[in-house]
Amino acid sequence: MATAINERGQFTIALSGGSTPKPLYEAIASQKLPWDKIHVFWGDERYVPPDHPDSNELMTRRAWLDKVPIPAANIHAVPTLAANPAVDAAQHEKHLQEFFHVTPGQFPSLDVVLLGMGDDAHTASLFPHTAALKVCDRLITVGNKDNSQRITFTYPLINAARSVIFLVAGANKRPALAQVFAPVADDFTYPSRLIRPQGELFWLLDAAAGLELKP
Ligand code: 6PG
Numbered sequence: 001m002a003t004a005i006n007e008r009g010q011f012t013i014a015l016s017g018g019s020t021p022k023p024l025y026e027a028i029a030s031q032k033l034p035w036d037k038i039h040v041f042w043g044d045e046r047y048v049p050p051d052h053p054d055s056n057e058l059m060t061r062r063a064w065l066d067k068v069p070i071p072a073a074n075i076h077a078v079p080t081l082a083a084n085p086a087v088d089a090a091q092h093e094k095h096l097q098e099f100f101h102v103t104p105g106q107f108p109s110l111d112v113v114l115l116g117m118g119d120d121a122h123t124a125s126l127f128p129h130t131a132a133l134k135v136c137d138r139l140i141t142v143g144n145k146d147n148s149q150r151i152t153f154t155y156p157l158i159n160a161a162r163s164v165i166f167l168v169a170g171a172n173k174r175p176a177l178a179q180v181f182a183p184v185a186d187d188f189t190y191p192s193r194l195i196r197p198q199g200e201l202f203w204l205l206d207a208a209a210g211l212e213l214k215p
Contacts, residue, residue, distance in 0.1 A: 001033070004111045005034060010038070011037055011039070012110045013041070013111060014040075014042060014112070014113045015040060015041070015043065016042075016116040016167070017045070017059065017060075018056075020167055021116065021167055022063050024167065025059075025060055025064035029065075029067040029068055035071070035074070036069075036074070038070060038074060039074045040065065040070070040074060040076065041110065042057060042060070042078055043158065044056070044124040044150055045077075045078035045080060046148065047088075047150055048080060049080060049081065050077060076096075078092050085149045085151055089151045092151060093140040097139070105137065107139065107157050107160035109161055109162050110160075110162070111162050113158050113163070113165070114167060115164060115165065115166045115192075115195065116166070116167060116168065117173060117176065119172045120176060121180055121193070123166070123191060124143070124158065125143025125144075126152060126154075126155055127143060127144065127191065128191055130143065132144070132154070133188050133191055136154065137156075139153065139154060140153065140157070159194075159195060160197070160198060161197050161198075163201075163202065164197040164200070164202070166204065168203065168204070168209045169205070169206040170208050171209065173208075176190065179193075
C-alpha cells in the first residue's frame with residue numbers, strides 16, 4: 001500500500017463478496033490507514049439494490065467502510081439500479097475507464113484484487129461454463145449464477161492486477177482447490193484456473209481448505 005501511494009498517489013483494491021472476507025473487513029476497520037488515498041471497488045456484485053441483504057456493498061459497508069473516514073468518492077459502488085444489468089455493467093466499465101484513464105481494449109492494473117472461491121471453483125461472478133468466461137475484451141460483464149444475475153470483473157481485468165489474493169476457507173472448497181491446482185483440468189469447468197495475473201498471486205487458505213501439498 002505504501003509503495004502504491006508513494007508511486008501513484010493512491011491505492012486501489014477490488015473486494016470480494018460472500019462470507020469469508022467479512023472478518024478480514026472487520027479487522028481492517030480497526031486500522032489507522034490513509035483512507036483518503038484508498039479507493040475501493042468490488043470484483044463483483046449481486047444484481048440487487050445496495051440495501052438488499054445479498055448486496056456485497058452492504059456487507060462491506062457494515063463490516064468496514066461505515067466505520068472508517070474513507071471519502072464517499074473513494075467507494076466505487078457497482079450501479080445496480082437500471083432495469084438491465086448490461087446497462088449498469090457498461091456504465092461501471094465507463095467509470096473504471098475514466099478513473100484509470102484507459103481506453104477500450106486497455107486493462108488497468110489495480111493494486112490488489114481480493115477474490116473468494118466457491119465450491120464449484122467460481123471466483124468473482126465467473127461461474128463454470130457461462131458466457132462471462134469468454135469475455136476477454138471488456139473490463140466488466142454480466143455473470144449468471146443459476147437464475148441470479150451479477151456484475152463482475154472479467155478475468156482479463158483481474159489478471160491485469162499487480163497482486164491477486166485468494167482468500168478461501170472451509171473443507172467444502174478442497175475438491176475445487178484440488179482441481180484448480182491440478183496440472184491439467186478444464187478452465188471453463190474450474191474458472192479460478194483462469195486467474196493467472198501478470199503480477200503476484202497469493203492463496204490464503206484456512207486449515208480446512210488447505211491442500212496437502214505433496215513434497
Ligand atoms: C460473491 C463473491 C463470490 C464469493 C464466493 C465464495 O459475490 O459471492 O464474490 O465469488 O467470493 O462465492 O463465497 P463464500 O466466501 O461465502 O464461501
